[in-house]
Amino acid sequence: GCGSSGGDSTATSGTSAASTSAAGTSAATTEAAKKDVNLAMVMSFQIPYFIAAQHGAEKAVADDGAIKLALQAAEAPTGVKEVQMAENLLVDGPQGFAVNPCVLPAWSKVLKRMETEVPDNNVIAFSCKQAAAPGQTSPVRTFVGASDAKSGEEAITLAIDKAKLDASTKGTALVSECAKGTPILDERVAGAEKVLKQRLPNVKIVNFTTDPADASKNLSTWSSVVQDNPDAVIAFGPCDSDTGSIVTLKNKGSAGDVAVALLDPTEAGLQAIKSGKVTGGVSTAPWIAGFVTIDLLAKAARGEGAAPEGWIDTGTYPVTEQNIDEYLQAAGSPDAQSALFQPMAEKILGDLQGNTHPLDDSFPN
Amino acid sequence: MYSARDITKRYGGVQALAGATFEVDPGEVHALLGANGAGKSTLVKILAGGERPTSGTLRLDGAPTAFKSVEDAARRGVALVSQELNLFPALDGLHNLFLMREPVSGHVAISRRGMRERAQRVVRQLGLAFDLERPVGELALGEQQLVEIARALLGDPRILILDEPTSALSADETARLLGVIRSLREHGVGIVFVSHFLEDVFEVADAVTILRGGRVVVARRPVGELTVAAAVDGMLGEAAAAVRSGASPPQVERTIDRRDEAALRLADVSIRRKVRGVTLDAHPGEIVGLAGLEGSGVQAILRMLFGVERPMGGRVVLPGGGPCPRGIAEAIRAGVAFVPADRKQTGLHLEKPIAENISLVSSCALRRDGLVIRNGPMAQRAETWRDRLRVAMASPWAPVGALSGGNQQKVLFAKWLETGPSLMLLDDPTRGVDVGAKAEMQGVIRSIAEGGTVVLYTSSDLQEMAALCDRVLVFYQGDVMGELGRDELSEHGLLQAVTTGELV
Amino acid sequence: MSPTADAAKVAAPSAPQDGRWRRSVRLQELGPLLGLVAIVLVIGVTHSRFFSDTVIMSNVRTASVVAIIAFGIVFLLAMTEIDLSVGGIYGVCFYLAAKLMGDSSVDPYLAAVIALAAGVAMGAFNGVAANAFRVPVIIVTLGTFSLYRGLVSVISGGEATPTLPVDSSFFTTFGGDWLGIPVIGWFAVVIGAVLTFVMQKTRFGVMVRAVGSNREAARFSGIPSGRVRLYALMLTGLLAALSGVLSLAYFEAGDPSIGRGLELNVIAAAIIGGTSLSGGTGSVPGALIGALIVAAITSGLVFFKVDPLWGDVVTGIVILVAVGIAGLLRRQAART
Amino acid sequence: MSPTADAAKVAAPSAPQDGRWRRSVRLQELGPLLGLVAIVLVIGVTHSRFFSDTVIMSNVRTASVVAIIAFGIVFLLAMTEIDLSVGGIYGVCFYLAAKLMGDSSVDPYLAAVIALAAGVAMGAFNGVAANAFRVPVIIVTLGTFSLYRGLVSVISGGEATPTLPVDSSFFTTFGGDWLGIPVIGWFAVVIGAVLTFVMQKTRFGVMVRAVGSNREAARFSGIPSGRVRLYALMLTGLLAALSGVLSLAYFEAGDPSIGRGLELNVIAAAIIGGTSLSGGTGSVPGALIGALIVAAITSGLVFFKVDPLWGDVVTGIVILVAVGIAGLLRRQAART
Numbered sequence A: 001g002c003g004s005s006g007g008d009s010t011a012t013s014g015t016s017a018a019s020t021s022a023a024g025t026s027a028a029t030t031e032a033a034k035k036d037v038n039l040a041m042v043m044s045f046q047i048p049y050f051i052a053a054q055h056g057a058e059k060a061v062a063d064d065g066a067i068k069l070a071l072q073a074a075e076a077p078t079g080v081k082e083v084q085m086a087e088n089l090l091v092d093g094p095q096g097f098a099v100n101p102c103v104l105p106a107w108s109k110v111l112k113r114m115e116t117e118v119p120d121n122n123v124i125a126f127s128c129k130q131a132a133a134p135g136q137t138s139p140v141r142t143f144v145g146a147s148d149a150k151s152g153e154e155a156i157t158l159a160i161d162k163a164k165l166d167a168s169t170k171g172t173a174l175v176s177e178c179a180k181g182t183p184i185l186d187e188r189v190a191g192a193e194k195v196l197k198q199r200l201p202n203v204k205i206v207n208f209t210t211d212p213a214d215a216s217k218n219l220s221t222w223s224s225v226v227q228d229n230p231d232a233v234i235a236f237g238p239c240d241s242d243t244g245s246i247v248t249l250k251n252k253g254s255a256g257d258v259a260v261a262l263l264d265p266t267e268a269g270l271q272a273i274k275s276g277k278v279t280g281g282v283s284t285a286p287w288i289a290g291f292v293t294i295d296l297l298a299k300a301a302r303g304e305g306a307a308p309e310g311w312i313d314t315g316t317y318p319v320t321e322q323n324i325d326e327y328l329q330a331a332g333s334p335d336a337q338s339a340l341f342q343p344m345a346e347k348i349l350g351d352l353q354g355n356t357h358p359l360d361d362s363f364p365n
Numbered sequence B: 001m002y003s004a005r006d007i008t009k010r011y012g013g014v015q016a017l018a019g020a021t022f023e024v025d026p027g028e029v030h031a032l033l034g035a036n037g038a039g040k041s042t043l044v045k046i047l048a049g050g051e052r053p054t055s056g057t058l059r060l061d062g063a064p065t066a067f068k069s070v071e072d073a074a075r076r077g078v079a080l081v082s083q084e085l086n087l088f089p090a091l092d093g094l095h096n097l098f099l100m101r102e103p104v105s106g107h108v109a110i111s112r113r114g115m116r117e118r119a120q121r122v123v124r125q126l127g128l129a130f131d132l133e134r135p136v137g138e139l140a141l142g143e144q145q146l147v148e149i150a151r152a153l154l155g156d157p158r159i160l161i162l163d164e165p166t167s168a169l170s171a172d173e174t175a176r177l178l179g180v181i182r183s184l185r186e187h188g189v190g191i192v193f194v195s196h197f198l199e200d201v202f203e204v205a206d207a208v209t210i211l212r213g214g215r216v217v218v219a220r221r222p223v224g225e226l227t228v229a230a231a232v233d234g235m236l237g238e239a240a241a242a243v244r245s246g247a248s249p250p251q252v253e254r255t256i257d258r259r260d261e262a263a264l265r266l267a268d269v270s271i272r273r274k275v276r277g278v279t280l281d282a283h284p285g286e287i288v289g290l291a292g293l294e295g296s297g298v299q300a301i302l303r304m305l306f307g308v309e310r311p312m313g314g315r316v317v318l319p320g321g322g323p324c325p326r327g328i329a330e331a332i333r334a335g336v337a338f339v340p341a342d343r344k345q346t347g348l349h350l351e352k353p354i355a356e357n358i359s360l361v362s363s364c365a366l367r368r369d370g371l372v373i374r375n376g377p378m379a380q381r382a383e384t385w386r387d388r389l390r391v392a393m394a395s396p397w398a399p400v401g402a403l404s405g406g407n408q409q410k411v412l413f414a415k416w417l418e419t420g421p422s423l424m425l426l427d428d429p430t431r432g433v434d435v436g437a438k439a440e441m442q443g444v445i446r447s448i449a450e451g452g453t454v455v456l457y458t459s460s461d462l463q464e465m466a467a468l469c470d471r472v473l474v475f476y477q478g479d480v481m482g483e484l485g486r487d488e489l490s491e492h493g494l495l496q497a498v499t500t501g502e503l504v
Numbered sequence C, D: 001m002s003p004t005a006d007a008a009k010v011a012a013p014s015a016p017q018d019g020r021w022r023r024s025v026r027l028q029e030l031g032p033l034l035g036l037v038a039i040v041l042v043i044g045v046t047h048s049r050f051f052s053d054t055v056i057m058s059n060v061r062t063a064s065v066v067a068i069i070a071f072g073i074v075f076l077l078a079m080t081e082i083d084l085s086v087g088g089i090y091g092v093c094f095y096l097a098a099k100l101m102g103d104s105s106v107d108p109y110l111a112a113v114i115a116l117a118a119g120v121a122m123g124a125f126n127g128v129a130a131n132a133f134r135v136p137v138i139i140v141t142l143g144t145f146s147l148y149r150g151l152v153s154v155i156s157g158g159e160a161t162p163t164l165p166v167d168s169s170f171f172t173t174f175g176g177d178w179l180g181i182p183v184i185g186w187f188a189v190v191i192g193a194v195l196t197f198v199m200q201k202t203r204f205g206v207m208v209r210a211v212g213s214n215r216e217a218a219r220f221s222g223i224p225s226g227r228v229r230l231y232a233l234m235l236t237g238l239l240a241a242l243s244g245v246l247s248l249a250y251f252e253a254g255d256p257s258i259g260r261g262l263e264l265n266v267i268a269a270a271i272i273g274g275t276s277l278s279g280g281t282g283s284v285p286g287a288l289i290g291a292l293i294v295a296a297i298t299s300g301l302v303f304f305k306v307d308p309l310w311g312d313v314v315t316g317i318v319i320l321v322a323v324g325i326a327g328l329l330r331r332q333a334a335r336t
């Protein structure tokens, strides 16, 4: 059947494709008769996190065989360039659209246009859920990804547990605010701090700003902070460059026995876990978000059912000495990535209902 | 020997040279004369590798020659001191002298000591009295010109080309340079000498070639066969007669009403480290000369009246009754105009159109044209001044930089005349202007004085000062040594006074 | 015969010809314009959808945000100055207006006017500091680059903009279209026309160009170069603020990273548009052309389905080719 | 008495006095140096931990990464040129070396040499393009800014650096310390000394300054300004590559955003260090001082526990004060 609001699509360039697809629905049930679908996807940023999502999306395309995916990405999230790319892609009349509106404001108008121009409003926000945020007048109804707050909570929890810290622990917790104002990073910090306050009531949280891009400046700040807080017991930073700095300090032995909470560890972070310098980390596996998003968009475009409304939780995954080798291997090649993440993704797709929650639950509460 | 045959040069629509032939032999001083815009600078630039001719051939020692650059020519023995200074203001004197041929020790390090030692000879020859370790941008114009000359001499050229080398030099510096030229001639150097100071030319040259409108009208005539008058005739053509009759009485008797309250009053004015206790009253219609060497304080007085420098003590009253201006804009609004000697740096916007240059002060600082600037009036002004000062320009919209040196100077003069000032400060206003135009410009200066403008005049050209001024104050090391009246004025007397500080 | 005879011969019949001037103005923009046309044609001919309303509109909008600020930068470049703080001013004004409309419930129009005033004030601060310290603008704005970006953080408190009264006519009018063109595009065109006139035909423009062409000579002509620079910076501040306020009207929300990196885009637009760095001249229309070129390149990436990883490489090459051709054209023109 | 007699008297035996020159050189760096000392004292006196080894070392390291590149920028600024592509070159060389060492298992030293060669090549490309198009370097590097950043994407595939042979002596030597100072710091000091000498005492340095002081006269004097510019750009490329390779040796990992925004930091260091934009002079040691100032400010924010939201504001104000005081000092010096 059609998506829930498919019936009232208005006359736009995309409509003909939509109605054809609706008409052909009954035929599109077998592998052999798979209908071609055109999908579009715009990424805000080219960093390992989004590249992993892209790889997931590309795997879904490769597996399906009949998806044409027009994928574009800005080099940095400014709002302007990625929105222009989305507006331009819209002209091609895609039957489904994947967005990660990390600088949300720039997106509000184009999302409204998608509501009318993409058949059945077949639009999914992945990784950056702000387009589907409560209170926003956004037409996006489905968000695929992990809860940033929860991933922050889990990263800290893992570090606390591994380091055997408890309510009696005294000292400071170093929490950087990298690129403050970027919601997905702020929520990770908020989640981390929430757990810190609960579990380590006698530990004082020290906040500071770090540079998201300039690695040496970032490291310089971290060095000063570590020096300024000799009683630090635990450290967390939301940016890749923070991970780099913390790991460098650990590797060089200048961070003593500070427990480190890594979230979405980069290759350097994985190496540190492998070598035991860092006890573990938490991954949000953006690959899965990319895979699931494309799979759902294609299904909806073929009339096999719209994606469920709400938040499809792609989960958070602890990375510890037990499974570090798999993660390290996955970092090596797209194929290895697929091998690790595809089963997880398919598990989620297999129980969509069970993994779908109200959107509000993906935000910190 | 070095020769140029049938040289032509076009700049866009302008034919700067139309088939000029010129040669110079070892041990010869060959003067190249011509009115402003005649093509002298163009020709010598071609001789020295600074420009490429449109057509024609150069032969050095009989072999066809084409230089890649001025430096290339210098390496092969042909050195140019160009009319427009080509120095590096941020570099010190030594580096300017030795650029591209610095003595190097240990294959890498430039040896300052080596430069200093090698510079000694020309320093003595030219009597350079300033610090060669200073950035040349901080040097006075005359000093910069000496650096440029020294640079050419350092290369021991076989052919030395001097394009108006004395236009910013004081009398004794000029005398010294002429001495250097003579001694070079004795050593077999061929010298091309371009100058508008015909006395100098006749003193030092062996032969004279005269250009007019890009053509040779007098070809390598031995100097003995020529008189100054004949040379002027050659340079200006039929126009010469008009110039002679119009300008020959060097000083018409003018009545200056000294009973009137003086229009410009300086009472016991001093300027920190530059001038002590200068008192001066100038009346409307008067042309008052301020004579003095570099550093005597003359410049400081002019700069003070133009609002660039602040007096430390004393009292100043401007012709309009106002006090000493506190800034240039205020000075201009109070009716002060200043024709600086350095037209390239402080005088003109070389890449801007002639019309814009002439109107700049009137339309901006004086706000005469309102908020919107229209081209019509600008062009009209430029054409008015072109006719009055006989500026050779292709169009009011050509950039000033495309004019010959003398014509640029006229534009600079026009720019300030255009403001209709009540106090005119002139620093070498006829620098690089040909004899004919010089007489005309002097006429213009007299007529604006007659119109009631107070004129303060200074120049390195003491002859002109003696001819033009009603009286001259002599400055020496920051003090006024006295005053020479109309009847006491002579070039020789002025020279004596400025160099020794003693009035005879 | 008069003494002018010879001179007149050289002078040639000097008709009252601005010809030369006009020609040189046209030439300045010719290179960039040809570049723009070439890029548009290459994309449009191969992908006719490029000419669809929405694509054109989105290009115009993207370009206008940049161009409006670049107009101010053109005045500064013509004075051989560079302002690095415009991205910050843009961000502050965007946020300030949003905060006032949202949290403080100020009337949107009033909030916009306050933001514009703040932009002028930030530009004036740049100018006053540069004049007081007697340093080039770039030096002062190395500091205010950081300072104004910091103000965005302070004003925003690190939060996204509050909920805005998006039904106000402020948003529907200024964030919308008029006669099929985004309103911000109309602003860019009208302001561009006005500022072209200001640059070429007014006292202020003459002074700006005179200062850039020879600072010392301008000073000796009584041009108050400090004041001219101050005004140029205030103008630039105003334009950055206007671009910010109009962006708010369209985006209807924002986060604290807004405007980051804008300074380089804006300078790029001005330079690609043919304004030289050596001062004395500046092309206001060129800045709009330059901004359109950059926007069109982005569209090109989409239509030619350039692999995102190669996007910057292609963008860089196209810019190189564009400025290279423009440079060669200009040189050719100068020769003849 | 002959007219020359007096002149000769005035001339005096022109004593071998570099005095004035030395004085002016010293003055150029005096302002920034005082600024650095003031900042260090203010932080250190109130927070003695600032003087701890690790903090000093990390400041030196951060400053060195910037300073090594800024040395090249000083040469370009002295020619009135600006290179915007250094952040890209830094990133490409960082990644290229990492990829070779990691994925391709090339010997680390060989990989480093290849990366340095790539840096020189990218610098040379800037120079060749600028000379071919006859445009200022900034115009070409507006294109290569994008192009080289794009190459980082292409080389990295958007992924973080691969696992590196961090036990190789390459990492332990160049990423480590020597005599209690980071090796990169030694590089900065030694290269800084060499380049100060090159700038002040070699023909190349004089040609660079001559071109920046009067381009037209330089052409007249037969200075091959195109070639000088090309060499300066190759030097800058080499330095950016070196900084990238040394960063890799210390960081042992990185992600594709590495080096983003570095171009402005580097220009800031050079300018804060006292190199003017008007060309003709440039202070190599000043660039190191400027980089140290910026690094110290970053530490200061931490020690003074500046509210993160106010961090940029404080940074901006400190930079403003520093360049303001330096500007005023210079002016004072020029007056007396």
Ligand SMILES: Nc1ncnc2c1ncn2[C@@H]1O[C@H](COP(=O)(O)OP(=O)(O)OP(=O)(O)O)[C@@H](O)[C@H]1O
Binding pocket: B011, B012, B014, B015, B016, B034, B035, B036, B037, B038, B039, B040, B041, B042, B043, B083, B392, B401, B402, B403, B404, B405, B406, B407, B432, B434, C010
């Ligand atoms: N770069 C240029 N572009 C266009 N025209 C030029 C250029 N240089 C010189 N001219 C023209 O060539 C002619 C000859 O100029 P040139 O400088 O040779 O004269 P000159 O004899 O040296 O005069 P002066 O005595 O004033 O120095 C002039 O009409 C001048 O306007």
Ligand SMILES: Nc1ncnc2c1ncn2[C@@H]1O[C@H](COP(=O)(O)OP(=O)(O)OP(=O)(O)O)[C@@H](O)[C@H]1O
Binding pocket: B140, B272, B273, B274, B275, B276, B293, B294, B295, B296, B297, B298, B299, B300, B301, B476, B477, B478
């Ligand atoms: N402390 C002082 N008190 C009084 N007079 C001084 C003092 N120091 C120098 N002077 C005199 O003032 C002159 C200053 O030279 P300077 O070149 O600075 O002045 P200037 O008036 O601008 O001259 P110009 O521009 O013609 O070179 C010196 O020649 C010197 O005799």
Ligand SMILES: [Mg+2]
Binding pocket: B040, B041, B042, B083, B404, B405, B406
């Ligand atoms: Mg001449």
Ligand SMILES: [Mg+2]
Binding pocket: B140, B141, B294, B295, B299
């Ligand atoms: Mg003087």
